[in-house]
Amino acid sequence: QVHLVQSGAEVKRPGASVRVSCKASGFTFTASYMHWIRQAPGQGLEWMGWINTNNSDTGYAQKFHGRVTMTRDTSISTVYMELNSLTSDDTAIYYCARDWTYKAFDPWGQGTLVTVSS
């Protein structure tokens, strides 16, 4: 069964960094791009970027350029999303999702709540 399991909730101070992990199972890890999407409280979905799990190439939304880094560890089928210089506007649920076909995302991880508060 195809499954994505993310790391647990985080509470961070403004200016800090956060790293969220996403462990894949049930499919060939290096055969799929992985994406990160976030959702602020009561808001819609916001695409953040992608990583090619085969060669670690990445592409980020302009909004996050210079502040986000996506990496992967093929030995444990895990992708990571690190976001730095956090502000309260970064408080959101962060999801990883597999690019199943032509930018259709399936499945999604369960989500990781990141709270930024002083």
Added chain:
Amino acid sequence: QSVLTQPPSVSAAPGQKVTISCSGTTSNIGNNYVSWYHQIPGTAPKLLIFEDNKRPSGIPDRFSGSKSGTSATLGITGLQTGDEGDYYCGTWESSLNSGLFGGGTKLTVL
């Protein structure tokens, strides 16, 4: 404000039909596939439609997708209370090489 425009809310009675629109431009919907997602509050989104009009296995044929030019539509027939929640369209923005989602539509089954 999202680049892809969806109505904020729609509603209909159980058993009825509803459609949700998603309007974009030639650089996104006009030249890329559209997918649709259903999100029940407190849970992760779930893929309903991919490549404009295809259903993943396990998604009932009450759900359908279509696209014409720079607009896409999700149709749901035989509405059930379990269909309530938020629906999002998604596609790719070719000019920015980035993903894109609509603002979401809240479906209420009266």
